[in-house]
Amino acid sequence: MNKTWETKEKIAKDKQKFRTFIAALNADGITGNDSNVNFLNSPTDEALSDLSQRLGSGTVQLGIELGLNLAEIEQSCYNCPRLQELNKDILFKWKNKSRVKTTRCLMMALQMVNNGGATHLNELVKNSSMFER
Numbered sequence: 001m002n003k004t005w006e007t008k009e010k011i012a013k014d015k016q017k018f019r020t021f022i023a024a025l026n027a028d029g030i031t032g033n034d035s036n037v038n039f040l041n042s043p044t045d046e047a048l049s050d051l052s053q054r055l056g057s058g059t060v061q062l063g064i065e066l067g068l069n070l071a072e073i074e075q076s077c078y079n080c081p082r083l084q085e086l087n088k089d090i091l092f093k094w095k096n097k098s099r100v101k102t103t104r105c106l107m108m109a110l111q112m113v114n115n116g117g118a119t120h121l122n123e124l125v126k127n128s129s130m131f132e133r
Contacts, residue, residue: 042101045092047124051117052088058115059086065109066094 043051055062063073072093080086095101103125110118 040102040104042095043103043106043121043124045095048091048095049088051121051124052091053084054120055083055087055110055117056115057083058113059083059090062087062109062113062115063090063093065112066090066106067098068093072097 060073060077063076068090073090076086076089076093080089091106094106098105103121107118107121110121
């Protein structure tokens, strides 16, 4: 009976994660609005550096959400002893590797991780000089 309860609890958590992900896919689920062209552009290196200073823990999960593989994340963890350096390295690896490097994609990952960066990225979106065309 205890295993049944644990299984139901795990299913409920998985359903909640899935609902959060689906909400993030909708433009209404993302802070800001896709009518702002900056959501469709890539953030500049300066924007990623600034954002990396505002992120909390959860960098490993952020790397996973951004599509990095475990070896890349482990290499970053080994090479970057400070949290801000680690965040910056993960963000730059994403930008260099990803085929989809839009601000919208980054915003969805930040919302899934919930480590404080989504609000700051939303503020950055208002500054068009922080995004590549």
